Amino acid sequence: MKSLVEIQEYVAKLFESENFKKQPLALYEPFQYTMDLGGKRLRPLLTLIAADMFGAELDDAANVAMAVELAHNFTLLHDDIMDESPLRRGKPTVYQKFGIDKAILSGDVMYSKAYEYLLQSDTKKIPALVKTMTSVLVQVCEGQAYDMNFEHRSDITQKEYITMISLKTAVLLAACLKMGAIVAGADKKSMNALSEFGLYLGIAFQLQDDILDCWSNLAEFGKVIGSDIADNKKTILFFSAVEKADEKDMQELVTWYLEKTTDFQKKKQRVIELFEKYNVKDDVEQMIGAYTIQAIDALDKMDIEDEKKENLRTLAKQLINRNK
Amino acid sequence: MKSLVEIQEYVAKLFESENFKKQPLALYEPFQYTMDLGGKRLRPLLTLIAADMFGAELDDAANVAMAVELAHNFTLLHDDIMDESPLRRGKPTVYQKFGIDKAILSGDVMYSKAYEYLLQSDTKKIPALVKTMTSVLVQVCEGQAYDMNFEHRSDITQKEYITMISLKTAVLLAACLKMGAIVAGADKKSMNALSEFGLYLGIAFQLQDDILDCWSNLAEFGKVIGSDIADNKKTILFFSAVEKADEKDMQELVTWYLEKTTDFQKKKQRVIELFEKYNVKDDVEQMIGAYTIQAIDALDKMDIEDEKKENLRTLAKQLINRNK
Numbered sequence: 001m002k003s004l005v006e007i008q009e010y011v012a013k014l015f016e017s018e019n020f021k022k023q024p025l026a027l028y029e030p031f032q033y034t035m036d037l038g039g040k041r042l043r044p045l046l047t048l049i050a051a052d053m054f055g056a057e058l059d060d061a062a063n064v065a066m067a068v069e070l071a072h073n074f075t076l077l078h079d080d081i082m083d084e085s086p087l088r089r090g091k092p093t094v095y096q097k098f099g100i101d102k103a104i105l106s107g108d109v110m111y112s113k114a115y116e117y118l119l120q121s122d123t124k125k126i127p128a129l130v131k132t133m134t135s136v137l138v139q140v141c142e143g144q145a146y147d148m149n150f151e152h153r154s155d156i157t158q159k160e161y162i163t164m165i166s167l168k169t170a171v172l173l174a175a176c177l178k179m180g181a182i183v184a185g186a187d188k189k190s191m192n193a194l195s196e197f198g199l200y201l202g203i204a205f206q207l208q209d210d211i212l213d214c215w216s217n218l219a220e221f222g223k224v225i226g227s228d229i230a231d232n233k234k235t236i237l238f239f240s241a242v243e244k245a246d247e248k249d250m251q252e253l254v255t256w257y258l259e260k261t262t263d264f265q266k267k268k269q270r271v272i273e274l275f276e277k278y279n280v281k282d283d284v285e286q287m288i289g290a291y292t293i294q295a296i297d298a299l300d301k302m303d304i305e306d307e308k309k310e311n312l313r314t315l316a317k318q319l320i321n322r323n324k
Numbered sequence: 325m326k327s328l329v330e331i332q333e334y335v336a337k338l339f340e341s342e343n344f345k346k347q348p349l350a351l352y353e354p355f356q357y358t359m360d361l362g363g364k365r366l367r368p369l370l371t372l373i374a375a376d377m378f379g380a381e382l383d384d385a386a387n388v389a390m391a392v393e394l395a396h397n398f399t400l401l402h403d404d405i406m407d408e409s410p411l412r413r414g415k416p417t418v419y420q421k422f423g424i425d426k427a428i429l430s431g432d433v434m435y436s437k438a439y440e441y442l443l444q445s446d447t448k449k450i451p452a453l454v455k456t457m458t459s460v461l462v463q464v465c466e467g468q469a470y471d472m473n474f475e476h477r478s479d480i481t482q483k484e485y486i487t488m489i490s491l492k493t494a495v496l497l498a499a500c501l502k503m504g505a506i507v508a509g510a511d512k513k514s515m516n517a518l519s520e521f522g523l524y525l526g527i528a529f530q531l532q533d534d535i536l537d538c539w540s541n542l543a544e545f546g547k548v549i550g551s552d553i554a555d556n557k558k559t560i561l562f563f564s565a566v567e568k569a570d571e572k573d574m575q576e577l578v579t580w581y582l583e584k585t586t587d588f589q590k591k592k593q594r595v596i597e598l599f600e601k602y603n604v605k606d607d608v609e610q611m612i613g614a615y616t617i618q619a620i621d622a623l624d625k626m627d628i629e630d631e632k633k634e635n636l637r638t639l640a641k642q643l644i645n646r647n648k
Contacts, residue, residue, distance in 0.1 A: 106465075109466070138436045
């Protein structure tokens, strides 16, 4: 078994050594740009940790690790258009730099390339891998559709919000783990427990992301701080605050999120004041804690030596305590 | 073996009986709208003809037929955004009706759904089917990228244009046939010959499409006539005319295609006059004839009874002589 650091280094090298730039450049230059933006590479890391846990060589799961990162980046390319996000990892988003057309098209080819990487697997494992990736990508689109729908509503319950982020974010993390386990030929029971871990961890991860948008700093986070507020993007913080606020504050919050204000500083300050008045950060941190415990509990259901679960435990702690 | 008409009826029923509309509607309403637009269903027809030729039941290839049509429609949804096309099959395009965001996202989910249909196949055939579809979708994106690049150039040779339409259109037709043959377990040699037939037919088909944009009528064609000219979309007609025209006419043509004129009638009339002055319609019709012969020749390379090739011969004739 490899250490977490060894696997992280393997992931970094894997992506550094791959060259995506070829003809036609209109297609593959935005592709390479996206991959050069880097990022946490969390999804391939999960795939490789899972493969390693169940005894596979990292090299045998490298193509799957590549596939999940490409599939993830495909969704980011398109989401950034829909969300009109100016920055990703501190740099202009693809549609900002290359235009909407190229962002659509290079996202499309990236998704096909993800399948091409998957197809490098052992033939017997291809159907299960393709099935897992495909079904999760359908769910990610559904999650994004719910997310867009929430823009027009203020009465979303925490439960509805959790369903949305499960689809949009958490199921992919679960699938990355499962696909690593498929490569390693893990048993069904462990695979299900692993997926459960990934799902709960993914929810906790996204809730943490929502918090970091408000209480973080640009240099570490790589996005504009308070950009969710500026973009009227309703996260768990907004919905929790609306639920707890008195009528007057609730109306004020809703009004801020209707406004396309240019005085972003004032808007951000006032919205965060309201979030703090109703302690929503504490509430969400409690939720994160609860989901993290559920994730760790899921690990206990797996029939493998406890020490083999250590990498996932360590990673879970790192993700929840991160500040970027 | 089924008759062409029987297979066509099977295709029509297949798509009528399928319901794609479910929650979330933001995602699946544009999806259903797209499928309701209908169209020739040429790609599933090719898949089913090929499957039938090599002895498979139509039911055994129905899921693959569905997959290829969804994959094709996914590319249309996104192409219509990039090409700013207002109409498809006589109705508003998805991005016009539902907005760019929903057109991107429902296109994305449509592509995943195409894989879901493929995955309903016999497990042993899944790797080959997924590989064929994936590699062709990469090529379609590359073709679209070249096509967009041609917008900024007037010096494209016929050969370059043929390469572009091969990638953007013809390889998918070839793949549809190949996938039907995979389902039926056809031999490699026949499969290659079939792909060759599809490639040449696809080129002839697209060249015919370029002609129909100029010399057709709205009611039958379902698109705005001369819309390629209005949109400054350079087709084989433009590049052939530029190649043959004298300096003055060449400059005039290039200038028309730079202009975002509102006097579309005048532009269309003058451009078509120039096309006719240089007989480019005749040239392209000759090319279509030559590619059709190459397609038919490819059929001769297949080791099956001649009568089994009849459906493809008939279809080829229909496609080349169509007026919509």
